[in-house]
Amino acid sequence: MPVLQSRYNPPLLFKNGHVATVYAGLFRKVPGLEQKRERLELPDGDFMDLDWSYGEAPTNKVVILLHGLEGHGQRPYITGSAKVFNAAGIDACAVNFRGCSGQTNRLYRSYHSGATEDLEAVIHHILETKSYTEILIKGISLGGNMTLKYLGEGRDIPKEVKAAIAISVPCQLHDSLIQLLKPKNWAYAKRFRKHLVAKLRAKQKYFPELITEEQLGKIKNLK
Incomplete structure (x- = not known):
């Protein structure tokens, strides 16, 4: 490229x-x-x-x-x-x-x-x-x-x-993730995590057997 x-x-x-x-x-x-x-x-x-x-x-x-x-x-x-x-x-x-x-x-x-x-x-x-x-x-x-x-x-x-x-x-999606996890990009990573976890919680209502509270509680970052 x-x-x-x-x-x-x-x-x-x-x-x-x-x-x-x-x-x-x-x-x-x-x-x-x-x-x-x-x-x-x-x-x-x-x-x-x-x-x-x-x-x-x-x-x-x-x-x-x-x-x-x-x-x-x-x-x-x-x-x-x-x-x-x-x-x-x-x-x-x-x-x-x-x-x-x-x-x-x-x-x-x-x-x-x-x-x-x-x-x-x-x-x-x-x-x-x-x-x-x-x-x-x-x-x-x-x-x-x-x-x-x-x-x-x-x-x-x-x-x-x-x-x-x-x-x-x-x-390169993996390389992009590594960049997001760097301290200088913490605000972006935190915002993405917040929105993605919120969507998982909404979907948990329809698929409780596939998405548990224990699993959601373990999500600390975007990895």
Whole structure:
């Protein structure tokens, strides 16, 4: 993978990566975007929710937006992307991975970066029920990992898929975990752990024989 020198020069305050990350996650607002939710029933009996937004005029183009770990379709980096694409005349389908739309998914399994069958299901749904002839994919972080995996698995990619972009991709998931566990990243790791354990507790109500209080109590970090 070539390493290209970035020519982006951020404002002084945001030259610090931690400041840029925290500010965008906690304080960024994206006004003026209307989303309409659609539930996609999956072949295995589970579901994902899709948050749609549209340009001013009918179009044959749509972008599929894939969020990162513990993200969802209303995160500013997703809604901001949707707004930019809509302004360019491209409709946007913001995917909420399993269990990420505010409702616990039905099955014991959850989302993960390798679940390319879920991205494939979204693409199939769009081709079967919509009139788009050009599909773009934009994945961020975990969603970027899924995007690249989907494109590189050797499957037959529908001819309607014209382009894809992956941003801030954790190509080596284990190495990314090691970085998260370093002291300088404790705030991110703590936040991820908090949200992931909360989801496990919610799922425990439906699968008490598979997720016990003893197991939950042993989760001290992201390992």
